[in-house]
Amino acid sequence: MPDRNPGFSTLAVHAGAQPDPATGARVTPIYQTTAYVFNDADHAAALFGLKQFGNIYTRIMNPTQAVLEERVAALEGGTAALAVASGHAAQMLVFHTIMQPGDNFVAAKKLYGGSINQFGHAFKSFGWQVRWADTADPESFEAEIDDRTRAIFIESLANPGGTFVDIAAIAEVARKHGLPLIVDNTMATPYLLRPLEHGADIVVHSATKFLGGHGNSMGGIIVDGGTFDWSKSGNYPALSAPRTEYGGVVLHQAFGNFAFAIACRVLGLRDLGPAIAPMNAFLILTGIETLPLRMQRHCDNALKVATWLKQHPKVAWVSYAGLGTDPNHALQQRYSPKGAGAVFTFGVKGGYAAGKALVEGLQLFSHLANIGDTRSLVIHPASTTHAQLTEAQQIAAGAGPDVVRLSIGIEDAADIIADLEQSLAKV
Missing domain, CATH: 3.40.640.10 (Type I PLP-dependent aspartate aminotransferase-like (Major domain))
Incomplete structure (x- = not known):
């Protein structure tokens, strides 16, 4: 050009x-x-x-x-x-x-x-x-x-x-x-x-x-x-x-x-x-041809989902830098003002067993060891991707026993939230 x-x-x-x-x-x-x-x-x-x-x-x-x-x-x-x-x-x-x-x-x-x-x-x-x-x-x-x-x-x-x-x-x-x-x-x-x-x-x-x-x-x-x-x-x-x-x-x-x-x-x-x-x-x-379109949708959806989880009574905490109350928010605004990404973690009250139960109850989410898909993905790191680590190492890596990791896809945000809502109701 x-x-x-x-x-x-x-x-x-x-x-x-x-x-x-x-x-x-x-x-x-x-x-x-x-x-x-x-x-x-x-x-x-x-x-x-x-x-x-x-x-x-x-x-x-x-x-x-x-x-x-x-x-x-x-x-x-x-x-x-x-x-x-x-x-x-x-x-x-x-x-x-x-x-x-x-x-x-x-x-x-x-x-x-x-x-x-x-x-x-x-x-x-x-x-x-x-x-x-x-x-x-x-x-x-x-x-x-x-x-x-x-x-x-x-x-x-x-x-x-x-x-x-x-x-x-x-x-x-x-x-x-x-x-x-x-x-x-x-x-x-x-x-x-x-x-x-x-x-x-x-x-x-x-x-x-x-x-x-x-x-x-x-x-x-x-x-x-x-x-x-x-x-x-x-x-x-x-x-x-x-x-x-x-x-x-x-x-x-x-x-x-x-x-x-x-x-x-x-x-x-x-x-x-x-x-x-x-x-x-x-x-x-x-x-890659659609990377900018997808990433913006990923970020927009993730912020909506994290905001919804933050107020849920069965959720102990949410770690998503896009939330204004998150301790990492200032760094996100400095380095990535367009969005905070699609992947974040949260903790379900009840620890390890509750985290696994939530994952198993989801229907729209795919339970697999990957991130960055157009589809919404979920995993319980302590029992899968970080299982080879000790509990102390898991916690240091941000993958403690109660942690659930979400990779938010590009579906309608309302459908993603509805799936989390029905699974949390059964935990």
């Missing part, structure tokens, strides 16, 4: 996409292929040596995937992106790129239960240690940093509690110690807030959730903010040291402000292999 920066909704539809040059197809095709024909031997050598961009093998890149990557990078305000098989795969590749055995990183205590499990257990096999800190106290992050710390990791909008994090305050700690700040923006999406604008260096998503938005495809995204100096400290040799497998190229020197995205692709994705399927990339792309 000449002389104009496209708006968010325009980017959600058009960024990265052009009519297919071979057929004129307007919708990005599903390039269902494993490999690509080279022009000649020199062309193949240039691709394999990182001297030329192009498609080699779908484990590493794919034209459908490339449109998805460019679109999410545009929406987040990043320099480049990499799409992979899942949100967990995105996190694994990020840390694989910056960590060595014996290194550690500092992560927020309030995270998605699967991330807590991945960081605290699976990452041990790589020799990586996680240290936990409290997002309500940025100084607690600083207290955990030592000379082997390589990153700080937070969620912009914490799962399951739906609490906003003071990204800028934690970014200041990261900058002070020369560390990249990694932010999981799955719950907020770039429609509500863009972490790179508040000091983040890397953004990750489970594209399975709100980006795709229809509960039909798995995917993850890594967005390179292009803001971190990977060569300054010498602590990130994957980017600052010569790569013998690529003829001695130094990735940060060669690729500048999108070197991190390149490193995740040509080192991590190439060898570990968590590639996104072309069909899934296509479905997530299609979902």
Whole structure:
């Protein structure tokens, strides 16, 4: 568009996409292929040596995937992106790129239960240690940093509690110690807030959730903010040291402000292999076209439901930052004035048993382990997503025994409330 920066909704539809040059197809095709024909031997050598961009093998890149990557990078305000098989795969590749055995990183205590499990257990096999800190106290992050710390990791909008994090305050700690700040923006999406604008260096998503938005495809995204100096400290040799497998190229020197995205692709994705399927990339792309419409409806519905639950006699508490009385409301207004998201928690009087009973009595809600669907979803975290944690860990993560997590869909708000009302009546 000449002389104009496209708006968010325009980017959600058009960024990265052009009519297919071979057929004129307007919708990005599903390039269902494993490999690509080279022009000649020199062309193949240039691709394999990182001297030329192009498609080699779908484990590493794919034209459908490339449109998805460019679109999410545009929406987040990043320099480049990499799409992979899942949100967990995105996190694994990020840390694989910056960590060595014996290194550690500092992560927020309030995270998605699967991330807590991945960081605290699976990452041990790589020799990586996680240290936990409290997002309500940025100084607690600083207290955990030592000379082997390589990153700080937070969620912009914490799962399951739906609490906003003071990204800028934690970014200041990261900058002070020369560390990249990694932010999981799955719950907020770039429609509500863009972490790179508040000091983040890397953004990750489970594209399975709100980006795709229809509960039909798995995917993850890594967005390179292009803001971190990977060569300054010498602590990130994957980017600052010569790569013998690529003829001695130094990735940060060669690729500048999108070197991190390149490193995740040509080192991590190439060898570990968590590639996104072309069909899934296509479905997530299609979902993103309606992201601004869906997210606003999600937020509007969630506020109505949270307001109704707040006054219900069988509800002990509601944690939703969109409520004016919520202690997190000021942060929500600062970081995400368009809305407080679709996911929040509340407690039913009666604790663990009452929470399970409420979930089992719902009819419109789907009881499953996901968020970000067009449909309203519900789960009791203490008995499912956070069941691997001790009760103390569950409470620290915002998933105590009485907690019920809702992911509010785009149905009519009155129908969502009616379903909660009939189930609460039976508790």
